[in-house]
Amino acid sequence: MEATLKSDLHAKDTHAPAKSAIFWRPTAQTGLISWLTTVDHKKIGFLYGVFALFFFLVGGVEALLIRLQLMYPNGTVLTAQQYNTMFTMHGTTMIFLAVMPLSAAFFNFIMPLQIGARDVAFPRLNAFSLWTFVAGAIIVNLGWFMHDGAPDGGWVGYSPLTSKSYTPDHSIDMWVMGLQLLGVASIAASLNFIVTIINLRAPGMTMMRLPVFTWMTLITAFLIVLSFPFITIALVELMMDRLFGTNFFEVSNGGMPILWQHLFWVFGHPEVYILILPAMGIVSEILPTFSRKPLFGYPIVVFSGASIGFLGFSVWSHHMFTTGMGTMATAAFSLATMAIAVPTGVKIFNWIGTLWGGHISMRTPMMFALGFVWMFMIGGFSGVMHSAAPADAQQQDSYFVIAHFHYVLIGGSLFALLAGIHYWFPLMFGRKVSEFWGKLSFWVIFAGFNITFFPMHFLGLNGMPRRTFTYDANLGWNAANFIATIGALILGVGIFIYFAVMVYTFLKGEKVAKDVWDARTLEWSLPNPPPEYNYRVIPTVHARDAYWYNKQHKEEIAQEEAEHAKAEAAHGGIHMPHQSIYPFVASLGLLIAAVGIAVVDHDPSPGFWGKKIGLSMIGGVVMLAGIYFWALEGNEGYHLHLDDEGHAPADKNAAKH
């Protein structure tokens, strides 16, 4: 009975007057239009993944150029300015355009399936998040094709270097507007995920039965919603300084550069956990599946995730130990940072506890997940070293920091995301990557990663500052830099193998039956790839590791499902949201407006207001039009009636009430 909750909610829609006569209802299932108008969380997740991987490769090329420049002392591969652009764009790209959207791809694709929902709470808002993310990514990268060049203020964009006095060209404006749009996209998506997880859980899916990945999605979404406003404020202030001559950061007028750092890191530190918590969630799914045991200490893993989220807001100034905060503040942030090591350590203990006594099958996803635990542990330890403020005074802004955060971001986040791709690939596409190629790519990536970043600890302790385009041969940095570059090339080869194999598998890989890993969570009860409507019958959850329980109680579950199917059919079938172009239109408007603000020349002649304001206004009108049409077209949706084999009728309109 509870299973029909969702249909009940929407039942009234079927009696509402049809608005389709006025508004275009795209129904294309294939082709460009279908992708631009899709509201299916799986398609949106797929697109997030594709864009993220594209930018991941772009960021990777930037990284390789950086390493080539530093391979030998006094390198000449890049000029100073090109190098500064590379590391700025590498950081910005990897964080905002690769790791975050790749996490978002999993949030979108997997989370609704894990909680037994048919889509996210606001499908069109989801599409809007995707396209706004794409708009932001375009603007951040626009500089590559322009005279002013791409941004070169560092990914932290410290004022006053980014103010008009020291970077007069448009590169920083593009960075500012790009990040603003990415923030809009992230906040919109996160609100969507929060509402989805709280409201659309299948009957019986209590909070303490949520799969850990979904829990981490929820915590990450809260972190995004609470932390992005800070960078939004900082970026607005910077934009006001740059466009209208306000005085937030302009030193010559009494501005306070340190204000930027506080605002940036109040966002920036939770951001670190935004990057790592989804990864922890993925690993907390993979380890139990391949150990064939439930997660050890589920409640503690969940609570430690939440406490990492809370504490993550109280440690931002450990990025600023060298800014002269005084003894008391330094001590407080030092201790708070150490405290965060406790819940983090707890997670590692519990992952080991999960392995203990299990039947571990060393499949590719498991290899990446175990690689994650090892590498994240090393990154965590160097993190503890940073928390000791006196030691950090030597490590801050040196290659030691570079080593640390690449261990948590590549060895941590990225390994887990690569594990997740391998793990859920059979579910997403019905094909499985060959074990040989998967493991080969793992070992090459693992070796390349460590050869690149382990020597950087020594480089940092030996006094090499980060963000430097050249160094002299007499400082003792030659060998470590050379080895790091060789490692980076190996890492590049590993990543290439990984993706080449992934593309091959997508097209021609071995087809597999459902639930190929004998997994534990609900998404694996679906056929692969999952149908548009996900669940033919909304499942009822009886235990944590719901699908594992279902597999142990096949008969009762089958009976229960048959009853629920009947009840749902009586309520009008499977209710589905309509496709819509308007979220895309709204994002397009944002793109145009942001281009107007960021790129159109700041020309003091009267023409300037005409041009700059003009393009921004056009963008604003397009965006408002998109939003209004989106609101007015309504969310009536349609119903699917499946035949006995589970096939939906070919013509959607015929199915409409």
Added chain:
Amino acid sequence: MRLSSLLTSTARWGRAGFALGALALLSGCDYNFWRMDGHQSTITVAGPVARSQLEVFYVTCWVTLVIFILVGGVLAYASLKFRAKTEAEEKAVPPEQGHGNPLIELGLIGASVLALVIIAIPTLKGIWYTYDVPEERKADTYEITATGYQWWFKFEYPSEQIAGTGALTTGNELVIPAGRPVRVNVRAIDVIHSFWVPKLAGKVDMIPNRGNFLWLQADEPGYFWGQCAEYCGDSHAVMRFRVIALSPKDFADWVAQQTSPARNVTPKPGESPKAQFASLRTFKQNETGITDKYDIAPLEAWKAKQFPEKGENTALVAQGKALFAAKTCVSCHEIRGHGAAGISGPNLTHIGARSTLAAGLIENNTEQLQRWIHDPGAVKPGNKMAKGYLDNNIKLTPEDEVALVAYLQSLK
């Protein structure tokens, strides 16, 4: 079959790589980067502040190493011991579906907290110790103001006042008395920089509109490498400096020399201006400007720079002095006593007595000095002097350059 042939070829390539690596090691390449004893090492320290920071670092190292061995050991053991070796084992009846053990969890949480306390105590001590000069040594403290510019450092000595001009001012080479605490007040004029001399003390940021400071002490006389540690624009990587610690007597001599006006070279009658060195060669982008001779004994090299060079061409120096005014160098640089009073560039009153140029980037010799004034933008991308050449249409002939070099080198 394809698979196995690939495996063999992988193995072959692996062997080839291994052989190449071994060859590289044997051929005498210096691969022992773990020694960490470079000029900017934070491990081979030379003063109490850096030592205190290093001690805290070692505590964190040992504690985390022990935890790593314990936790890593258990992780490795569990991964190997409970691994399903065959497909049959994988498909066997699943193990007991246990959900965890609260007692183990609590115990481990307690142990983690304990380990952090071990780190926290020296951390707190270190924070207070490294923050400011200890009370009992305050009276003995020497005070200096360091100001960051894009991309060089200005050093002012408030206790060495010069009548009519104010505090003694130098650039890019900070000379301090050894064995005494030195309190460095750090300031910035344009963007954020960071003052870092790894062997003496951890960094403190130089932030505009903010009065930061740090303290450091060199135990013995010595020559130390420093570098800006906060990204500050195009030439951040080449914004370096030196700290030279001298014995009390040497320091007093140095102060006496520095507080006197610029050295005057009287032209010898009948001497004609003639360059005494080869014409400028072309330099590669980012080419190093440091010789081994200097690098092996930098303090001696610095000391040698304190005395006038033998056989200066006095006529050339006089010509250079005139050019320094004629080419408007004076509007940015100060040469006390020679009528040059610009303040936006480094003070050059005793430039000839410095061991490095262009913010610690290149050695101070005739060749490198000419390289610098010939095309400052090529040495240090985006710097003000290059822009100044363009804005003021300053063009130097090779003869001009040679004369200017001779003049600047004479300023001991």
